[in-house]
Amino acid sequence: MRKHYDIIVVGAGSAALLFLNFLKEHFDVAVFEEQSGIGMKRHCTGIVSHRVLNIIGKAARKSVVNKFKRLCIMTETGAKVEIIPSNPVYVLDRIRYLKELFYNVRDKFEFYFDHRVMSIGTLKPCIRLDNGKIVYGNIIVNAEGAIHRIRRQMFKNDRKKAGVYGIQMDCVGKTQHVDEFTVVFSDNYAKGFFGWVVPLDEKHVRIGIGGENISLNTLNSFISFLCAKGIVHVEEKGKPFGGIVLKTPPRWRDHYERVVMIGDAALHVKPLTGGGLYVHALFGRKLANIINAKFEDVEYLFSKYEEETLKLRLRLKIQGLLSQVFHELTLKEKEDVLKSIGENVEIKYVDYDYHEKLLKNVILERPRSILNILNTVLSTKNIKNLVYGLKVFLQ
Numbered sequence: 001m002r003k004h005y006d007i008i009v010v011g012a013g014s015a016a017l018l019f020l021n022f023l024k025e026h027f028d029v030a031v032f033e034e035q036s037g038i039g040m041k042r043h044c045t046g047i048v049s050h051r052v053l054n055i056i057g058k059a060a061r062k063s064v065v066n067k068f069k070r071l072c073i074m075t076e077t078g079a080k081v082e083i084i085p086s087n088p089v090y091v092l093d094r095i096r097y098l099k100e101l102f103y104n105v106r107d108k109f110e111f112y113f114d115h116r117v118m119s120i121g122t123l124k125p126c127i128r129l130d131n132g133k134i135v136y137g138n139i140i141v142n143a144e145g146a147i148h149r150i151r152r153q154m155f156k157n158d159r160k161k162a163g164v165y166g167i168q169m170d171c172v173g174k175t176q177h178v179d180e181f182t183v184v185f186s187d188n189y190a191k192g193f194f195g196w197v198v199p200l201d202e203k204h205v206r207i208g209i210g211g212e213n214i215s216l217n218t219l220n221s222f223i224s225f226l227c228a229k230g231i232v233h234v235e236e237k238g239k240p241f242g243g244i245v246l247k248t249p250p251r252w253r254d255h256y257e258r259v260v261m262i263g264d265a266a267l268h269v270k271p272l273t274g275g276g277l278y279v280h281a282l283f284g285r286k287l288a289n290i291i292n293a294k295f296e297d298v299e300y301l302f303s304k305y306e307e308e309t310l311k312l313r314l315r316l317k318i319q320g321l322l323s324q325v326f327h328e329l330t331l332k333e334k335e336d337v338l339k340s341i342g343e344n345v346e347i348k349y350v351d352y353d354y355h356e357k358l359l360k361n362v363i364l365e366r367p368r369s370i371l372n373i374l375n376t377v378l379s380t381k382n383i384k385n386l387v388y389g390l391k392v393f394l395q
């Protein structure tokens with residue numbers, strides 16, 4: 001290990017590996033990962049749009065385990081809307097995906113596993129490792145994930161609660177249609193977020209919940225509920241896994257001095273679902289391309305990065321506003337929203353990544369439903385959430 005690198009990366013999760021896949025190999029790069037290998041901590045469901053396959057190519061394509069043509073959104077009480085995405089949606093084998101990304105770059109850059117970064121220095125950019133060693137870099141990329149240990153050291157006034165906990169398990173079992181996954185809104189099992197049922201193939205299904213105060217017991221009860229309703233048939237349950245699902249949009253800027261954050265560390269997610277893989281790909285590719293072109297001028301490259309990601313941030317912030325209001329609705333209110341759209345209706349040509357477009361589709365196709373939706377959403381409690389959402393929007 002050297003004393004100085006062009007670029008130091010904290011963490012070797014999907015955001016870091018994606019960024020490295022777009023970075024030119026002539027840079028001296030050191031990556032520090034606290035786990036002993038790639039993909040040791042399993043947390044993600046792995047659902048992505050066709051765009052991820054297009055941007056990332058082989059590593060993503062090789063990792064596809066199932067493809068969906070439909071998505072069912074329902075409430076625990078039975079209100080339902082069928083969504084037909086304009087392009088198929090995929091579920092990836094997340095561990096394989098990470099390994100494929102890693103194989104592409106392991107000979108180009110230096111990887112140090114079992115090395116935890118304890119802190120980052122910003123004035124003279126450096127990291128301090130758990131063995132006390134200090135390593136310097138021209139640029140430090142913090143890709144520590146949703147844990148935000150280092151992020152909080154840097155942004156002291158950061159929002160404390162940016163997400164909810166998500167827990168899931170792979171079961172031997174099946175759903176009615178292997179090409180459809182289901183999202184369930186529920187106050188009993190997934191308050192403040194939702195539950196999901198994702199068939200992996202004809203014989204396996206991934207079932208999970210995210211929300212406030214959830215536990216393994218809640219997940220087990222959710223599975224019993226789904227079985228009783230005939231939504232899924234489960235023969236054998238697997239081991240639980242999970243992590244923090246973020247539902248807060250990124251800030252207008254992710255860098256401080258020569259330190260830049262990417263991935264969950266930078267809140268690069270779609271706030272309505274917590275999906276990070278597509279958003280990381282966009283930010284990671286952009287940052288790498290700008291560094292490839294203008295590494296010498298760090299100030300310029302960060303301002304260029306900010307400028308070129310502005311539109312994306314704006315879209316995610318709009319989604320963040322929707323997320324803040326929608327996830328805080330009571331189950332009854334969510335049910336009313338779905339019923340306003342129309343019970344058991346199909347909404348076609350939905351963009352899986354840009355959720356704000358779904359609202360636009362609904363407004364254009366069912367203009368009358370928007371009045372009912374506004375009527376439901378604009379209660380005093382929900383206006384408070386909207387105001388909070390606007391505060392987050394401005395940050």
Ligand SMILES: Cc1cc2nc3c(=O)[nH]c(=O)nc-3n(C[C@H](O)[C@H](O)[C@H](O)COP(=O)(O)OP(=O)(O)OC[C@H]3O[C@@H](n4cnc5c(N)ncnc54)[C@H](O)[C@@H]3O)c2cc1C
Nearest residue numbers: 011013014015034044045046047117145166263264276277
């Ligand atoms: C339950 C659940 C379901 C999800 N489902 C989906 C989905 O279906 N689709 C989707 O797109 N997204 C999904 N997500 C979100 C997605 O998993 C994340 O956005 C993505 O994994 C974040 O990638 P990352 O590289 O930023 O962080 P991580 O994948 O968490 O990687 C961070 C890495 O940094 C390492 N690290 C942390 N701190 C240090 C340190 N101090 N020193 C050294 N190493 C460190 C960690 O060990 C880890 O390897 C889900 C998340 C959860 C929790």
